[in-house]
Amino acid sequence: MNRDSDPAGKRQMTAERAVRALWDGDRASQALGMTVESCGPGTARVSMRVRPHMTNGHGICHGGLVFALADSAFAFACNSHGDNTVAAGAAIEFLRPAREGELLTAVATERWRAGRSGIYEIEVLNQDGEAVALFRGRSHQIAGRLIDD
Numbered sequence: 001m002n003r004d005s006d007p008a009g010k011r012q013m014t015a016e017r018a019v020r021a022l023w024d025g026d027r028a029s030q031a032l033g034m035t036v037e038s039c040g041p042g043t044a045r046v047s048m049r050v051r052p053h054m055t056n057g058h059g060i061c062h063g064g065l066v067f068a069l070a071d072s073a074f075a076f077a078c079n080s081h082g083d084n085t086v087a088a089g090a091a092i093e094f095l096r097p098a099r100e101g102e103l104l105t106a107v108a109t110e111r112w113r114a115g116r117s118g119i120y121e122i123e124v125l126n127q128d129g130e131a132v133a134l135f136r137g138r139s140h141q142i143a144g145r146l147i148d149d
Contacts, residue, residue, distance in 0.1 A: 011040075011041040011081075012040055012041065014041070014080070014081065014082045014147070014149075015039050015040050015041045015042075015043075015080035015081070015082075016039060017082070017147045018079050018080050018081065018082045018146045018147050019036060019039040019044065019076045019079065019080055021146045021147050022075065022076060022079050022146060023036055023076070026072070026075075028068070028072075029046070029068075029072045032048055032054075032065065032068060032069070033048055033049060033051065034046050034047065034048045034069065034072055035047050035048070036076060037105065039076055039077070039080055040080065041080055041081060041110075042077055042078075042080055042081070042109070042110025042113065042118075042120075043077050043080065043107075043108060043109055043110065044073045044074075044076035044077040044080065044106075044107075044108045045073065045105060045106070045107050045108070046069060046072050046073040046076060046105070046106045046108075047103055047104065047105045047106075048065075048069045048103075048104050048106075049101070049102070049103050049104075050065075050098050050099065050100050050101060050102045050103075050104060051100070052100055054100070055099075055100055058097075059099070059100070060097035060098060060099060061097065061098035061099065061100075061102070061104070063092075063094055066092070066094065066098060066104065066124055066132060066133050067090075067092050067133075067135070069104055069106045069124060070090075070092060070106045070108075070122040070124050070133060070135035070137075071087065071090060071135070071137070072106070073106035073107065073108035073122050074087065074090065074106075074108050074120050074122050074135065074137040074139075075087070076108065077108035077109070077110055077120050077122075078110070078118055078120055078137070078139035079146055081113075082145050082146055082147050082149070083141045083144075083145055083146070084141065084142045084143065084144045084145060084146060085118070085139045085140065085141045085142065086139065086140055086142055087137055087138070087139060087140075088117070088138045088139060088140040089137070089138040090135060090136065090137040090138070091135070091136055092133050092134070092135045092136075093133060093134045093135075094132070094133050095131050095132060095133055095134065096126075096130060096131070096132055097132075098126060098132050102126050102127055103126070103127040104124055104125070104126060104132060105124070105125050105126075105127075106122050106123070106124045106125075106135075107122065107123050107124075107125065108120055108121070108122045109121050109122075113139075115141075116140055116141035117138065117139065117140055117141070118138070118139040118141075119136065119137070119138055119139075120136070120137045120138075120139060121134070121135070121136050122134070122135040122136070122137065123135075
């Protein structure tokens with residue numbers, strides 16, 4: 001289907017159904033207390049409150065958990081087209097520490113998608129809108145679909 005002829009928001013409906021299907025099986029994101037705030041074709045916004053057990057020996061949010069939040073937003077964004085899609089690579093830059101009690105939000109944006117590959121940028125922000133981390137993920141489409149058309 002041509003993206004310019006999207007009758008009645010079919011791509012948005014596909015994104016919502018695909019993200020719901022992925023979320024329903026995503027025990028890791030659920031266990032970490034994440035919430036999918038919004039999604040769309042190639043986009044997702046996911047939040048997580050930093051709880052006491054998420055802090056490291058320096059009293060700040062463990063970097064692996066910041067990565068996990070960004071990775072989850074990446075997963076929802078790259079699967080929003082309904083195709084089974086996995087990470088082929090990812091990198092993160094930590095910009096400032098996140099502290100216990102802060103609400104972190106990962107905002108994923110599709111930058112490029114062609115064939116079976118895609119590039120996504122995810123910005124992790126605290127509740128004050130300050131950048132905590134920048135994440136870039138490379139996706140690869142595998143066999144099958146998350147949802148039926």
